Amino acid sequence: MLTVAELNEIRSRVRKQLRVRTNGSPVKIVIASGTTAISSGSRAVMAAALEEIAVKGLSTVQVEQREIDVLATEQTAVLVCAHGEEVLYKQCTPEMVRELISKAVTESAE
Amino acid sequence: MAYVRSHVLVCAGTGCTSSGCKAVEKAIEQEVSRLGLESEVKIVETGCFGFCKIGPIVMIYPEGSFYCYVKPEDAAELVSEHLLKGRMVERLLYRDVQNPKPTAFFTDIGFYKKQQRVALANCGAIDAENIEEYIALDGYQALANALTQMTPAEVIHMVKQSGLRGRGGGGFSTGLKWEFAARSPGPIKYVVCNADEGDPGAFMDRSILEGDPHAIIEAMAIAGYAIGASQGYVYVRAEYPIAVNRLSIAIDQARQLGILGKGIFGTKFSFDLSIRLGAGAFVCGEETALIASIEGKRGMPKPRPPYPAVRGLWDKPTLINNVETFANIPQILRKGAEWFAAMGTENSKGTKVFALAGNINNTGLVEVPMGITLREIIYDIGGGIPDKKAFKACQTGGPSGGCLPASLLDTPVDYDTLTAVGSMMGSGGLIVMDESACMVDVARFFLEFTQEESCGKCVPCREGTKRMLEILERITKGHGTPDDVDLLLELSATIKGASLCGLGNTAPNPVLATLRFFRAEFEAHVVDKKCPAGVCQALLSYSVIAEKCKGCTLCKKVCPVDAISGTLKQVHIIDKAKCIKCGACVPKCPFKAIVR
């Protein structure tokens, strides 16, 4: 038999998974994903970002993929948008994006 | 747990299912896996988004991009462009009829802008087959709170305060009905959800069951607690297989979690639900006929009183509410009676779902605050009339309602105003007709429906509707007389007053409303033997305007019965004795020389 506490536990657990359907997160991380970005390794950056977000349990952070207009040599670009401010990071590697999330993104999401 | 960055919501309501959403979903799934995105992207089947005309609909989050008319062949582009590279696929975005620029987000689409979703809140937003998604959006909180924090009387008081009225057609106060059922003595009582939905064209109940079945389960359990019932039945037509399937899954899931069954949330309250399938007779939506049908008897109405709240299913006190009525309950309990009562008008609180159909650009399901005007629904949400034709009438209230003319477009939509102008809210069918509709034929159509659906138990309905239909058929065939109009009025009064149930009581309404607002059209049929809209075949006569005819012979070639004679560059002539009035010649003539 389900208790009210268990009902609330399901609610908070699954609500985190459904946050992606709200398009209103105050903290967003955009990984460049145009053709040039992909060939420069942005998919690995994306995978690292998603893994790090999962590890840190940052359910309020929204991850988007889109083209970011920088020089080909500056890929993979990553844009961190937090509370109305945007910071562009260039030549990101998987390790760098993990660090970025640990520092900049985690702080903003808190 | 892995972080999923994108959710692809595929509408899997009946409309999108019939336009091929399953194949679209499968194709998207294959592409997602081909590009190795399975761990990043989740594909979710949801209930209906409401905009059925443009299905299959796919919505991608977090962006909230709204794609329409999606085909399996589009999946590769959608996945590689949007989900991999983050570029919207413009050609699949929604385009308004008036504005060819694509609209990326569903919140910017005119069809949704004026809508206020309460009963449909979760439809298209969650996976209806996953109880946890319902719980995530505060599902079952109202039930938990009612059972642990409120008395049954407090629950009923709240429903009364909200001003909610039955959405099944009658518009009776839901809170009062609950109070009557609660006050009826007896250890055994029942809660019944009326999902028969017999109105032609209406499909809001189906959509709610398909898109948010747990809301109905939660509401019925709350009702059971309020009136003292431990068993409920959902009476749903067998023609709704997707709804029945999703509801069955939802009931099983609720049972597994202990939300249905004994001692819910650790309280002494027990409640369970069963589904009863109806065979699709319109009269079985009438509450006493519905009860008979659940009892295994022939679905025929009984005189009331006694009302079901006093003596219903198996002679026990029974609370019957419509699906949409129930769909409002969990939110009323969660957000408060004042929140609900703040929407709508003085006597019609909250919102109403309408099924927009007919000659209108945006067909589908819309939920609007009570008090909105017909014009706003038809033009702002519905996008107006296609092909630059003029609005002629709209039919509200299904076979029990009436047709309203253009002069009443600014009528606010609420129970009392619609009744006052000669129609009714009904369950929410809203059929729009353009200038090409013949109002006599429309009245005949609705009467044909009620006549066929009359159960035959009482004479006024069984015989009266038949006689009325005969008269209307006579009129549309050109054999009507001016006396027929008076006879229709006389018969209507008798049938309305003497029939046993609401079917007969309201069956003459479409004829009465049409006579009230379109009497000239009736007179044209009976006096001039003309159908001004050119619909009633027997009253049509085709002829060639000699001054316009260039003798191109196109009409002659298309005539299936060789009723048109004439040689090249000579004026053609239609032999009226041979002409079968099929109308094939009219669109063929490039000079508009053939008139009806």
Ligand SMILES: Cc1cc2nc3c(=O)[nH]c(=O)nc-3n(C[C@H](O)[C@H](O)[C@H](O)COP(=O)(O)O)c2cc1C
């Ligand atoms: C001929 C006829 C058909 C009806 N069909 C339906 C129906 O399909 N669904 C429905 O909810 N109510 C229908 N009703 C109204 C029901 O009798 C009943 O009033 C309603 O289910 C009560 O629920 P509510 O108070 O929530 O509206 C019908 C009534 C008549 C007379």
